[in-house]
Amino acid sequence: MCHKIRLMSNYTNINANPYADDFPTLKVMLGKETPMRLDCGTEISNFPMAYQTYGTLNADKSNAILVTHALTGDQFAADTHPISGKSGWWSKMIGPGKAIDTNLYFVICSNVLGGCMGTVGPATINPETNQPWGVDFPIITIGDMVRAQALLLDELGIDSLFSVVGGSMGGMQALEWAAAYPERVFSCVPIATAAHHSAQNIAFYEVGRQAIMADPEWCGGRYLIEDKKPHAGLAVARMAAHITYMSEGALTQKFGRRLQDREEVTFGFEADFQIESYLRHQGISFVDRFDANSYLYVTRALDYFDLAASHGNGILAEAFRGTKVRFCVISFSSDWHYPPDESRVIVRGLTGAAANVSYVDVESDKGHDAFFFDEPNFVRVLDGFLRGAAVKRGLLDE
C-alpha cells in the first residue's frame, strides 16, 4: 500500500451557525399590511429583510444606490462579515472616494429573499409551525427578490434609485429592476451577467443541488429540525460552482500543477496539488456561512431567470421598450460563467429598444469573479459612468 486516504474535512467540528441571527444588521418587516405575492403564486406577509447602508441619504432622497449581491453574497458589501471576519465583498468598490463613493451616494445592500443572513428564507422560522421553513419555503425568483427590495425602498421612503448596480446574480436583479420598475431607476449597471440562464449554467447548478440532496444529512430538507447539516454536499456544490468562477488561464497561472507543501506527489488521494487544497478550502469555509437550502432556492431562482420571457413576451427588447434608464453593461473577457456574449445579448436587447446604453468588455484574466477585484479598467468604467450619471441627476456639478 503506497498511499493514504483522508476525507476533505471533519465537518462535525464546525460550530459556526449562520442562522443564529446573532449578528448586528439592519432589519425591517415587509408585507405587513398587504402580503407580497410571489411568482409561484404563494403570498408571504410580515417577513424580515436584512440590509446594510453606507453613506448618507440626501434631503431629496435622490442619491440612493442599491447594490445587489450575487448567489453567495449578502448585505455585508462594505463592512466586516460577521461570520467570516473578512472585509465586505465589495469593500474595494464602496467607500469614500471609491467608485461607489459614499461621500456622494447612499448605498443600500439587502440580503436577497431566500438568503440566510437575516432576510426570510428556508432557514427562517415559519411562525405557523414554529420550525424552520426548510423545503416548505416557497420557490422564489429574481422577480420576487426585486419586488421585496422595492418594498424595502418604500419603507425607507425612497421613490427612485439613482442607480442599481450588481454583478452576476446581482446583475440579474439590476436588469429586473430596470424592466419591472423603470420609473424607479435612473441608471442601471448589470455586470458579468446574463438575461437568462443557459443550459450550461443550469447544468452546473443542478450538479450542486444534487450534491446537496444526495447528502443524507440533508434529511429531505429538514436538517435544521433534525439538528444536522449537509455540509459535505454543500461543500461539493461550492467546489463545482467555484471552478466556473475562475478562468482557465488564471487557474493555470495561480496554481498550474504546483504541489501543496510537498516535493513529490504522494500517490494517494490527499490534496497533492495546490488547486485541490484551494478548492477544498473554498468548500469547507463556505459551509460556515451559508445554508444548504438557501443554496437550492437561490440557484433555482437563477435557473428560472429569463427576462425576455417574463417581461418581453419572449423578446428581450420588449422588456425594455420605452425605457428612460441609463444602462452601463460590463463584462469580463475571460468570464466563461456568464461570458461576454451574454452581455452582448443584453446590449442588443437594449439597443433594440433604443435605450441609452454603454457597453464595456473589460480585458481581464480573472474570469467571472473579476468584478470582486479592483481591475483598474473596471473600476474606472464604473466610477466614470456613475459620476457622469450623477451630473445628469444633479448630484454633482459638471
Next chain:
Amino acid sequence: MCHKIRLMSNYTNINANPYADDFPTLKVMLGKETPMRLDCGTEISNFPMAYQTYGTLNADKSNAILVTHALTGDQFAADTHPISGKSGWWSKMIGPGKAIDTNLYFVICSNVLGGCMGTVGPATINPETNQPWGVDFPIITIGDMVRAQALLLDELGIDSLFSVVGGSMGGMQALEWAAAYPERVFSCVPIATAAHHSAQNIAFYEVGRQAIMADPEWCGGRYLIEDKKPHAGLAVARMAAHITYMSEGALTQKFGRRLQDREEVTFGFEADFQIESYLRHQGISFVDRFDANSYLYVTRALDYFDLAASHGNGILAEAFRGTKVRFCVISFSSDWHYPPDESRVIVRGLTGAAANVSYVDVESDKGHDAFFFDEPNFVRVLDGFLRGAAVKRGLLDE
C-alpha cells in the same frame, strides 16, 4: 407550498453489478513470472487484464492497432456492452471498411489497470485478504496502464504495434506508448487529449472524488465489503464531469431552456429543464456500469499524467527525442475539456523533437466528446492517416 422535492433516483433499486465478472471477455494473467513495478513503487504480480479484439492478426504480426479507452470507457470498443446493452463506444469507427478497418487491421482494446471490467482494479479480490482491494489498491498512473498493455502484447506475441489510437485519456496512453516504447510503435494518434492535466482538469476531477468520498455509502472505500454502493456520490461526479465533455454551444442547441414534458416551470426542484433530466439520466445510468473506487483511481492517474515531467525532465520535446513514430494529433474546435491549445502544445513538443507529425483541429460543435461521434472530417482524417501509414508499413499497396 407550491412545489415538491424529489431525489434524483432511488439507487437502492439498482441491482446490476459491474464487478461480477459474469460477462464474456478475453482475459490473461500478467506479471506471472516477474512482478510489474508500478510508478508508486508497489509491485503487482499475476493480475488479470481483460480485453477484446476485432479483425485478424496477420502472419508477421504487423497489423495490430491498440485502441486505448477514455476514463469511463472499457474494452468493449466495437461490440455490445455486456451491462448497458449498447453498441461499443467506438462501433462507428471500428469495423470492416471503417476508419479503423478490421479487414486490414487487428484491433486490440484492453480495460485499463484500475478499471472495473475485468482488469485488476480496486474492485478486484485481493488474493491475500480474499476481499476486494478497495482503497488498499495501489495508486496507478497512465505509465502503469501502458506498462501493463505492453505485457499484454508480449503475451499475444506482438512486438510492434502498427498504431496506437485513443481519445481523451486514451490519447494520453497513446502518447505514453510513443514516449515509453518508441521502438514498439509505428504510428500514434492522440485525439482530444493533453500532455498533462491542467489545474482546471484536476479541479473538476477533484470535485468528483470529493462527491464520492462524501457519500456515507462509500464507507471509507470499503463499500463492497460492507455491501453498499456510493451511487449518489458517483452520479454527482459523473454529472459534473459530463458537463465538461459537451460544448456550451451544443448544450444550448440541444437543450437550451426547453422544458421536460411540461408546459410551464413547476416552481420546485424537479427536473423542469431538459438539461436537468438529461444530466440526471447520465448520472443514474453511469452507476450501473462503473465502480466508484475505479473512478477515484483512474481520475487520479489522469491528474498525475505529465509526459514532460515523466519522460523529458520537464521538456516535452525531450520525451520524444529521436522518435521514428509517425504522429497524427487531432483536436476538436469546441473541446474545452482538453482544448485545441493542449494539442498544439503536443505538436510543438513533437516538432521540437523533429518528429513526423501532422495536426488537424477538426471544426465541430460537439465538444470533447466529438471523438465518439462520426464527425465526417474527423473520420476522414483518421481513415486517411491510417491508410497512408499502412502503405508505409507495407500493409496496403500504394
